[in-house]
Amino acid sequence: MKVKKALLKDCFKEIKKSYKRFISILLMALLGVGFFAGLRASSPDMVDSIDSYYKSQNVYDIEVMSTLGLTDDDIQALANIENVENVYGTYSKDGLIKTAEKEIVSKILCVDDVNKPVLIEGNMPTNIGECVVEKGFLKATNKNIGDYIEIEPEKTEDEETEYLKNKNLKIVGIVESPLYISRERGSTKLGTGVINYYIYVNRENVNSDVYTEIYIRLKDSNEYQTASTKYEDYVEETKDKIEAIKVERENARYQELIDEANAEIAKAEDEFNTEKQNGEKQIQDAEKKINDGKAQIEKAEAEISSNETKAKNEFASAEKQISDAKAEIEKNTADLNTKKQEAEAGFSQAETQKTELQNTLNNINSAIEMINKNIEEKQNELQTAETEEEKGKINQEIAGLQVSKQEYETNKQSVQAGITQIETQVTSGRAELQNAETQINNAKAEIEKQEKTLQQTKNSTNSQIASAKKELESSRKEIENAEAELQRSREEFNTKIQEAEGKLIDAKEKVSEIEKAKWYILDRQQNVGYSSYIQDTKSIENISIVFPIVFFAIAALVSLTSMTRMVEEERQEIGTLKALGYNKFHIMLKYIIYSSLACIIGGLIGMNIGFQLLPRIIWDMYEMMYTLPEFIVSFNHQYSSIGLGLIYVCIVGATLYTILKEVRESPANLLRPKAPKYGKRVLLERINFIWKRLKFSHKVTVRNIFRYKKRFLMTIIGIMGCTSLILAGFGLKDSISSILPNQYEDIFDYDMQVSLKTSLSQEQSDKYITELRQKGEVKDVLETYMEAGTARKRKQQ
Amino acid sequence: MSYIEFKNVCKEYKMGEIKIKALDNTNFSIEKGELVVVVGPSGAGKTTALNILGGMDTVTSGEVIVDGKNVEKLKNKELIKYRREDIGFVFQFYNLVQNLTAIENVELATQICKDSLSPDEVMEKVGLKDRKKNFPSQLSGGEQQRVAIARAIAKNPKLLLCDEPTGALDYKTGKQILKLLQDTARKENMTVIIITHNAAIAPMADKIIRFKNGTAEKIEINENPVSVETIEW
Known part of the structure; x- marks a missing residue:
């Protein structure tokens, strides 16, 4: 239908004229759309922010952890799964600084x-x-x-x-x-x-041989927004696929560890066995040595005793020989003495003979001397003699003297020989005696020497035997010591073996105790920060559903009242237009345009402010809890159109409601000033006793309550809304501020919590607790036991 | 058959629990081109009759025929069309749209009519050539009423209905307005019905319908209507 120019003119003039009303509706739209769009966008903006953050930092889609660590084989196995793009093995550990x-x-x-x-x-x-x-x-x-x-x-x-x-x-x-x-x-x-x-x-x-975590990035996961249903379905689907290889990988890892441990045990067992053998051999060697030593000792003992008897025998025979020799010497000495006596007799005879011969010799010698004197005298006479005949006579006389001397010399010699002979005989006899005596003495000395030697030998042999015995004794003692030592080492060896065996058994037990590997397949939702962040976005989303309703309701009410007033004001004009032949649509158009313009302009401004402001305000609060490098605010077309649509429905709907009621009336009615609502009797009037006492103005008020029900209702709703908002505010404040005392005074009434190490023994922890109790500052101590557990939903049969 | 016929028309209003009979078995007829003056005391049913005639109100019973059309039987859309094309209405309080200038108020009417007259011409005709750009609030009562008449006649209606057009005006201005209406009726050969409680102006009409107690008590035909100027009251 063609829109009439004059009507449009009227409409715009109307806006200009009643700009306050227009602006109030516009503001309502602004607030309504701003709040709705802004609040609604906060959650997606937060999700957007974390989404782009996670995408830019290449954050995992799926995380795999295992109780026994993860290996390159696991990575390989995971990389082969469909949809898996990248698999990263990485390490993490807690540490103390x-x-x-x-x-x-x-x-x-x-x-x-x-x-x-x-x-x-x-x-x-x-x-x-x-x-x-x-x-x-x-x-x-x-x-x-x-x-x-x-x-x-x-x-x-x-x-x-x-x-x-x-x-x-x-x-x-x-x-x-x-x-x-x-x-x-x-x-x-x-x-x-x-x-x-x-x-x-x-x-x-x-420095680690296994990965503590494996992080997985999925193909095309960047196409989906994190925490969206599509993303979660996609991740879930892949998780199921990983779940399918989980058991196999768990067993593989378990087997690997078992094999390793078994190999080590086998090695240890080998070592143990060789060590055991070595030890046994050593002990055997030692035993053999001891036995050998014992045999030797026995042998030595036998030898010693045989040597002793032998020595005794020898000594006895030697002593006998000596005594025999002594007896012989005795006999020889006696013989010698007899011979000596005999020889002495011979000697004295020889002496006599010798003396005789000496005498003879002396005679001869004196004779010779006489001759020699005669010779000398003759020689002297010769020298004095002057005639040859005298000389010849003297020479003859000397020669005769010489012959006599020769004779005497020959005698002398024979006498001398005789003497010498005797002397020789005596000497030889004497020598013989001497000799015999010497021989005997020698024999005696020899015997004595032999005796001495024997004694010495005896002594030395005895001492030798004694020392041998002593040595033997010490050897025996040594052996005994060695035996004791051996016993000790044997015991030691046994305990060691037992220990080692125990250890081996322990090790084996440990191997049997190696728990099967358990894989944990996690996604982002298990990340505490992420999940609470996403949950917070959800709660904001919930608030953003509830909160704007109030604003929409207010917007609807405000526009309802202002439009009602406006329509009422222009009742005559509507009547005139109707009388002029305008149809309902034409007449309504003005008001629809009016409220639509207010609504759309307000809404557009509102969404632009809301999209910028509210997410930031909300993010400002959440920034205390979360660290994100950048908060992304975007214009959300969906929420902006929904918000605008809703506010449009509210405001224009309210307008339509009032205007429709009006244009339905006949022009004649419209042209007449609106009949005031007829007063009605109210129930209170029946109660005469009260009614009587009311002042006139009060009576009017009471009647008006029932006369203008809409107005009355609006007032009630308005006051209700405001009161509930204020009360909600106070209530929120109250309930939040009472959480702390509730939590930390009534529920948690402890001031300090001490975690005991599980390795502490009962006595240690008891002692510690008693010490705590004795401290003056401590009022009471309560011992509790805490343990983390997992609750799973029981699968439906 | 007359151009306009009111046959046994009854109209009842419900005011809460009370029924008010505004028209009680009213009968009259008007010929084409007649200038009719309807007189009667307040509450006699003059305005109700006029509203029914103008298609602005419905009848409880009876027949209203205008130019062969049964107005009371018209559907909503036809009624709008009837109001738009066949009827021109002049109100006691002018009922101009305050947001629009004089000429725009006239255009407001002409823009929805098929055979409308040129607003400028009509403005000239009513003697407001120079004031057409003025807003109603800038015009005097008589001027405003003239704009209202211009708006009504610019539609070139079959029937010009005037409900106490001079009721809010002084004597002189009222006379001018009545003159304008009379002239229009004569020149354009338009059927004009004027409601007034001032019986003195009755001589200007071709037909005088007297209302009393919800019915047309008396219908007089004035064989020699006089010009408004000659009437004094």
């Missing part, structure tokens, strides 16, 4: 291509001596970039290798991890049991 003031428990992550942390300041760790931390960590430890920290990774008892190659790390940067967007860092066995911060180290720094 001690600073001057406190002890901080930290999650040690390694920088990888998956779940990339966002660098806020500084550099990423490029070598094993560097690490990056989160901002709060620096604050808590009072450290700065460039400082060093000492970290002690968690260590289980049977772990030998160090998890980190370098534990003294230099802080080189500040990062934000997409894995920890909330303050929640998870729990740990270390320290207070709560992880305070995370740090990232270079992957090279990690």
Whole structure:
């Protein structure tokens, strides 16, 4: 239908004229759409923000963890699954950082291509001596970039290798991890049991033969928005596929460990056996040695005793020989003495003969001397003699003297020979005697010597025997010692063997105790920060459904009243137009255009403000809880059109409601001023007793309540709405502020919680608790036992 | 058969629990081109009759025939068309659209009619050539009523219905308005019905219908209508 120009003119003039009303409707639309669109968009904006964050940081879609760690084979197996694009094996461990003031428990992550942390300041760790931390960590430890920290990774008892190659790390940067967007860092066995911060180290720094986690990125997962149903279905589908290979991989890992352990046990067993054999052999050797020693001792004993008897016999025969020899010497001595006497007699005879001969010799010698004197005298006479004949006579006389002398000389010689002979005889006799005596003496000496030697030999032999016996004794003692030693070593060996056997059994038992590997297939929903974030977006979504209803209702009511008033004001004009021949549509058009314009302009402004403002306000509150590098605000066409549509329905609907009622009336009626609502008697009037006492104005008021029911209702609704909003505000404040005392005074009435190590013995913990009780500041101690458990929904049969 | 016939028309209003009979078995007829004056005291049913005639109100019973059409039987759409094309209405309080200028008020009427007259011409005819750009609030009562008449006649209606057109005007202005109406009726040969409680102006009409107690008590035919100027009251 053609729109009449004059009507349009009227419409726009009307807007100009009643701009206050127009603006009030516009503002209602603005508020309604702004709140609706803004609140509704907050949740998608938050999801958008985390979605783009996770996409840009390449955050995992599926995480696989295993109780026994994960291997490259697992990665291979996972990579073969359909839809899986990338599989990343990575490491993480809890660690303790001690600073001057406190002890901080930290999650040690390694920088990888998956779940990339966002660098806020500084550099990423490029070598094993560097690490990056989160901002709060620096604050808590009072450290700065460039400082060093000492970290002690968690260590289980049977772990030998160090998890980190370098534990003294230099802080080189500040990062934000997409894995920890909330303050929640998870729990740990270390320290207070709560992880305070995370740090990232270079992957090279990690020294581990198995991966602690495997992260999986799915093909095309970037096409879906995180937390959307499509995304979750897609992930779930892939999880099911992983579930299918789970058991196989679990068994493989279990088998691997069992095999390893068995191989080690076999090796240990071999070693044990050789050691055992060695030990046994050593013991046998020692036994043999001892036995040999014993035999030797016995042999030595026999030898010694035989030697002793032999020596005794020998000594006896030697003694007998000696005594025999002595007897012979005795006899010889006696013989010699007889012979001596005989020889003495001979000697004295020879002596006599000798003396005789000596005498003779002396005579001869004196004769010779006389001759010699005569010769000398003759020689002297010769010398004096002057005639030859005298000389010849003297010479003849000398010659005669010489012959006599010769004679005497010959005699002398024979006498001398006789003497010599006698002398020789005596001498020889004497020598013979001497000789015999010497012989006897010699024999005696010899015997004595022999006796002495014998004695010596006897002594030495005896001492030898004694020492041999002594030696034997000590050897025997030695043997005894050795035997004792052997006994001891045997015992030792046995206990050792038993121990080793026990250990082997233990090891075997341990092997049997190796629990089957259990895989945990997780997705983002199991990430605490992420899931609470998504939950929060859901609750915002819920609020964003409820909250705008109030605004829409208010908008509808406000526009209803203002449009009603407007229509009422223009009742005559409507009548005139009707009288002029305008149809309902034409007449209504003005009001529809009027309210539509207010609604659309307000709505457009509202959504633009709302989309910018409300998500940011809400994000401002959530920013206290979550760390996201960037909050993305976008113009949401869906919510903007829904919001606008809803407010349009509310406002234009309210307009239509009032105008339709009006245009239905006949022009004649419209042209007449609207008949005032007729007053009615009210129930109260029947109660005369009250009614009588009411003042006139009160009576009017009471009647008006029932006369203008709509107005009355609006007032009630308005007051109701305002009261409930205010009350809701106070109520919220009240209930929130009472949570704390409720929680921490009535429910948790402890001031301090102490976790005891499970390794403590009963006595130790009892002692500790008693000590605690005795402390003056402690009022009461309650012992409890806490254990984490998993509740699963029972599968329906 | 006359151009307009009112046959046994009854009209009842319900005011809450009370029924008011506005018209009680009214009968009259009007010929084409007649200038009719309807007189009677307040509450006699003059306006009700006029509204029914103008298609702005329905009858409880009876027949209303205008130019061969049974108005009371017209459907809503036909009624609108009837109001739009056959009827021109002039009200006691002018009922101009305050947001529109004089000429625009006239256009408001002409824009929905097929055989409408040129608004400018009509404005000239009613003597407001110079004031057509003015808003109603800037015009005097008489001027406003003239605009209202211009709006009514610009539609070139078969029937010009005037409900106390001079009721809010002073004597002189009222006279001018009546003159305008009379002239229009004569010049355009338009059937004009004027309601008034002022019986003095009756001589200007061709037919005088007197209402009393919801019925046309008396219908007089004035053989020699006089010009308005000559009437004094």
